[in-house]
Amino acid sequence: MSVCLLWLGLSALWQAADTQAAFTIDQVTLTVLPGNNVASGTNLILRCEAKVSHSLTQPLTYTFSFLQDDQLMYSKNTSASVVERSLSLARVFNSGRYQCAVRIYDKMKTSTSQALRVTGLQVPTLKVKSDIISEGEDIIATCSAPEETGGLSFYFYENDQEVKRVPSKSNSVTTTLTMQKLTDVYLHCVYVVIMHPDAGFSNKSNTVKVIVEDLDAIRPQISISPNANVVEGDRVQITCKVQYPSDLELFLTKGNTVLRQFHTTFTYSLTVRAEDSGDYVCKAEKGTVQRKTDYYLNVTELFSKPILRMRPDPVFEGERFTLTCRSTVSSQKIKKEDIKYTLLKEDRHINSGVDYFTTASLASNGKYSCVAVAKGVNKASQPLDLKAKVPVSTPVIRVIDKVIVGRPFKVSCEAENGTLPITYTLLKAHISLAERRVVEATDKALFSIDSISSPEEIYSFTCQAQNQGPSVSSTSQPLRAEVIVPVSKPVLEQRDITVTEGSDLTLKCLVQKGTYPIIFTWYHNRNPLSTQKVRSLEGSYIIKAIERDQRGDYYCEASNYNTEIKRSYPARIGVSLAVWKKALIGVFCILLLVAIVIVLTVFLKKMPSPRRKKQATELSVLRKTPRPKSGDPMRMSLTLDIEDNTILNGTPCVMGRNVWSENVSGSDSDDHTDVESELVHPQEVDPSKEVLLKKSTEPEYSGQHTEAQMSTPGVSEQAEGQAALEYAQLNNSEQEAA
Known part of the structure; x- marks a missing residue:
């Protein structure tokens, strides 16, 4: 279809280059004559007609294309509007769907498809090269349908049973048929059209009889002389005989071995041995046909096959060993002394006799065998491959990774030389802990040790290796390895x-x-x-x-x-704090204290003298008056003053001392020198005296308390400071008087 469209496209380009015209393709009609369903051998006509409307005076050029199953089968350029295509003697191969396409310049129109069905297949003809064959001979047969076209698939039947299927691109095929039966056979053939299998099979061809001749005449005969029961060393002749004149093959076999092959009668001679006992077959073969006859030959053993032994087995390098070759007499024809022995190493003679002594070494390794000979019969033993084992060398014990006190670790034990298998034993203080058997060269003897408690304990481990050699076993040196001691608690x-x-x-x-x-x-x-x-x-x-x-x-x-x-x-x-910081703080405190003293001194010097006397009198009255209760105003005032001085005592400058006032004399002296006396610690009052004072002055206390509370704020603060100072002086005077 793609090829057709390409061709039509090129044609359109060619026409378009010619001229431009106004036209339209009205209809394209395909007609199959005489009809769409015809019998095989009918002459058919495919008629394609195009109806076109145009405005040109000169005739148009039409391109007609006929397609079968979308494949281009015929094409023609013409000025006629009708084109016919003939199909002479139509066959099943011509069945299919047909279409007609018309192209004018760049326009194309296709007809509706028409289905053509051609029925009826030609009866095939079967021929054979020869209708008389021998058993096993092949038949050469030819099946043909000369009037059919297209690819055909031929089927061959033997007595109505399919024996072969052969496809062909032509209408004839020749093939070879192999017959498996001895009776006469009847052959015929049929075919189908490969492109139209729905058309079914053709009718059967003519039947051909093929006569198969029996080849029993080629059956051979076999004989053995002097007889079928002989003794080793006897000469035996085996004859294979056939009556068939020629054109065959004759075989003498024993088991799967062909002893001799010829095309006619022959004789095979041999000096027999025990292993020659068995069935001998004489086989005749012509083509695929075989005929055979067998005969059993029994050969009595003269002496047994020798056996080569080694003692000891296995043997280690450096050990003495013996090779012995022995056979057993099986017939009365010979005696034990008649058997002669020969020892071979690598097929070279090294000793005559039954026994051979030597020392195992690397040079003694090799393949040994022995041969026993008597009455012309010789027998060889099975080969003995000697490879002396190597005694195990002193093993070496090593640590895997590292050893840390208190932790598990692994060790390996390995001997550089020694034939496998080797058994390794881990020892601690000569006491066995574990065993490992190494049988492959890639294996390693690894041991796990739970832990050690000290570095010196590592030297108590050794390992032992043995492979049953002359030295029995070999022990390693003590384990030596760096032992890591974990750090203790810092x-x-x-x-x-x-x-x-x-x-x-x-x-x-x-x-x-x-x-x-x-x-x-x-x-x-x-x-x-x-x-x-x-x-x-x-x-x-x-x-x-x-x-x-x-x-x-x-x-x-x-x-x-x-x-x-x-x-x-x-x-x-x-x-x-640093020393200089402490010194700086001390200096600062001293300066602060000096400043406070100066301020107090200046303040006291400026205070009037009568006022100080009055405050001294009030302070004396307060000293004689009982302590007020917690709710009294005077107690609260006095307590506040004391607490303020306590706070002052806690400052770094005072260095833990309570300073209440400056020391003055017991009288109401106005001498300012006495006012600037040294600082003293407050003295505690005797509780008994305090009680007497409370009782004697209680009436007066109330009035003075009222007076003290009614003082002005500015004067009260100054009076309270002076009163505190005078109270301290009075308290000191009373203690001295007491």
């Missing part, structure tokens, strides 16, 4: 201490044991500071010019060779 040398700000702090981390190198890591409040790898049991870390924010908890960790990390107990390090 100790931080410093305890809870306080250091001065700005000084250097050295942190030392110590362990009692551990294999070098040891990794020490220091931490401050769980934050890593530094890591040190040393070859000693002690590591140190120096904090230069320590600062206040570096105080806190310090600890260290220690580890080695990826063992468990051990951590020390923490130590709390305090950092005190």
Whole structure:
């Protein structure tokens, strides 16, 4: 179809180049004459007609294309509007769907498809090269249908049973048929059209009889002389005879072995041995036909096949061994002494006699055999492949990976020389712990050891190897390997201490044991500071010019060779102020104290004298008056003053002392020198005296209390300060009087 369209396209281009015209293809009609269903051999006409409307004066050029099953079968350029295509003697091959396409310039129109069905197949003809054949001979047969076209598939039948199927691109085929029966056979053939299998099979061809001749005349005969029961060493003749004149093959076989082959009668001679006993077959063959006859020959053994033995077995290098060759007499024709023995090594003679002695070594290795000969009969033993075993050498015990105290580890035991299999035994202090048997060269003797408690314990392990050689067993040297001792719990040398700000702090981390190198890591409040790898049991870390924010908890960790990390107990390090800072604070406090004293002195000097006397009198009255209850205003005022002085006592400047007032004399003197007396500690009042004062002055206390509460705020604060000072002086005077 694609080829057709391409051709039509090229044709359209050619026409378009001619001229341009106004036209239209109205209709394209395909007609099959005389009809769409015809018998085989009918002459058919395919008629294609095109109806076109156009405006041209000159005739149009039409391109007619006939297609069978979408394949271009015929094409023609013409000015006629009708084209016919003849199909002479139509056959089944011509069946199919037909269409007609018309192209004018660049326009094309296709007819509706028409189905053509041609029925009826020609009866085939069967011929054979020869209708008389011998059994096993092939038949050459030819089946043909000369009037058919297209590819055909031929079927051959023997007595109505299909024996062969042969496809052909032509209308005839010749093939070879192999007959399996001895009787006469009847052959015929049929065919089908490959492109139209729905048309069915053709009618049967003529039947051909083929006569098959029997070939029993080629059956051979066999004879053995002098007889079928002989003894080893006898000469025997086997005759294979056939009466058929020629054109065949004659075979003498024993088992699957062809002893002789010829095309006519022959004789086969041999000196028999025990292994020659068995069935002998004489076989005649012509084509695919075979005829055979068999005969059994029994050969009595003269002596047995020799056996080569070695003692001891196995043998190790350096050991003496013996090779012995022996046969057993089986016939009365010979005696034991009549048998002669020969020992061979690599097919070379090395000894005559029954026994052979030598020492096993690398040179003695090889393939040995022996031959026994008597009365012209010789028999060889099975070969003996001697390979002296190598005694196991002293094994070497090694550590796999590394040894850590307290952890499991593995060791290997290996002997450099020694024939497998080798049994390895792990020993500790000469006591067996485990065994491993190595049978392949790729295997290794590996042992697992739970642990050791000290490095010296590693020397208690040895291994033993044995392979049943002359030395029986061999023991290795003690295991030697580097033993890693995990670090003990580290100790931080410093305890809870306080250091001065700005000084250097050295942190030392110590362990009692551990294999070098040891990794020490220091931490401050769980934050890593530094890591040190040393070859000693002690590591140190120096904090230069320590600062206040570096105080806190310090600890260290220690580890080695990826063992468990051990951590020390923490130590709390305090950092005190630097000396210069303390001195600066002291100077500041002294200056502050001096300033306070100066201010108080100036303040007291400026205070009027009568006012001080009045405050002294009030203070005396207060001293004689009982203590007010917790809700009284005066008690609250006095308590507040005392608490304020206590707060002052807690300041760094006062350094823990309570200063209430300046020391003055017991009288109401106005002398300012007495007012600027030294600071004194407050004295506690005798409770008994305090009670008497409370009782005697209770009426007066109420009035004075009212007076004190009614004082103005400014004067009250000054009075309270002066009153506190005078109260201290009065209290001191009373204690001295007492």
